[in-house]
Amino acid sequence: xxxxxxxxxxxxxxxxxxxxxxxxxxxxxxxxxxxxxxxxxxxxxxxxxxxxxxxxxxxxxxxxxxxxxxxxxxxxxxxxxxxxxxxxxxxxxxxxxxxxxxxxxxxxxxxxx
Amino acid sequence: xxxxxxxxxxxxxxxxxxxxxxxxxxxxxxxxxxxxxxxxxxxxxxxxxxxxxxxxxxxxxxxxxxxxxxxxxxxxxxxxxxxxxxxxxxxxxxxxxxxxxxxxxxxxxxxxx
Numbered sequence: 001x002x003x004x005x006x007x008x009x010x011x012x013x014x015x016x017x018x019x020x021x022x023x024x025x026x027x028x029x030x031x032x033x034x035x036x037x038x039x040x041x042x043x044x045x046x047x048x049x050x051x052x053x054x055x056x057x058x059x060x061x062x063x064x065x066x067x068x069x070x071x072x073x074x075x076x077x078x079x080x081x082x083x084x085x086x087x088x089x090x091x092x093x094x095x096x097x098x099x100x101x102x103x104x105x106x107x108x109x110x111x112x113x
Numbered sequence: 114x115x116x117x118x119x120x121x122x123x124x125x126x127x128x129x130x131x132x133x134x135x136x137x138x139x140x141x142x143x144x145x146x147x148x149x150x151x152x153x154x155x156x157x158x159x160x161x162x163x164x165x166x167x168x169x170x171x172x173x174x175x176x177x178x179x180x181x182x183x184x185x186x187x188x189x190x191x192x193x194x195x196x197x198x199x200x201x202x203x204x205x206x207x208x209x210x211x212x213x214x215x216x217x218x219x220x221x222x223x224x225x226x
Contacts (some may be wrong), residue, residue: 004156033213042203042216043157056212069162090156099145099207099214100164104156 004093004105012101013081021076021108023091031055031097032074034066037088037107049074050097078110086112115140115206119217127225128196134189134220136204146187147205147214148178157203163187174198199224 005024013019025032031050035043045058048069063079072093078085088109092102120135138144145164149157159174168180178189188205204217 035214042205042218043214044216045213048212058213073170092157097211099147099211101160102159102214104158105147106154106156 004091004103006089006091006105006108006110009106010109010111012113013112015081015083017081017112018077018079019081019110021078021089021091021110022076023076023093023105025072025074025091025104026060029093029095029103030072031094032068032072033092033094033102034074034076035090035092036060037090038084043090046076047106048097055097081112081113086110115144115208115215117204117206117215117217119202119204119220121220122218123221123223125223125225126194129193131192132190132194132198132222134202134204134222136187136189136217137207138185138187138204140185140206140208142208144206144208146178146180148172148176148187148189149176149203149205149216151201151203151219153200160189160202190200194224196221196224196226198222 007022033048034046037043047057048055052068065077068074087105090107091105147162148160163180171177172197201219205214205216
């Protein structure tokens with residue numbers, strides 16, 4: 001089994017720019033969830049994609065958007081970056097939209113200057 | 114809605130001593146409970162989970178946790194810690210429908226020689 005991989009590992013952007021983060025899910029998994037982890041905090045749920053459809057969304061503004069592809073990989077897009085968007089972004093994959101066995105990637109560290 | 118409170122932000126302990134990391138949750142529905150560990154610059158790794166059945170759950174690396182429904186707690190324990198257990202530990206809850214995980218703020222376990 002291949003694990004969950006995220007790219008890039010680190011990214012530096014300036015306020016107002018747009019960013020795309022990528023996640024390859026574990027083999028056999030059809031569900032991807034995205035989390036934002038600010039420094040010193042627990043991860044916060046952004047949204048989940050199940051079989052290419054959004055399947056739940058956390059308390060994040062519409063400038064956070066996502067996509068899931070037919071191979072179940074996923075993208076997280078953030079428009080109009082703000083300083084508070086600086087965080088570790090974690091992707092997790094699972095089978096059939098359950099939380100019973102989530103596999104997390106190592107994350108993308110985004111810094112907004 | 115669910116919430117999670119980790120009662121200790123930092124727990125220093127000497128090597129080979131026992132440790133308990135405390136977690137309380139609130140929910141109006143039946144839940145799944147999880148403990149994850151995060152090593153520096155890495156994603157989250159599942160330590161153990163409670164889905165149903167026995168309230169004492171054993172996980173990886175010698176950790177165990179006990180689900181106490183009346184006290185709405187899910188404390189994590191290890192009888193003898195190692196230097197390598199130094200990490201951030203997160204308690205999390207989800208409802209049984211899947212979707213999002215709600216994480217606590219984390220407990221930093223620091224094991225000293």
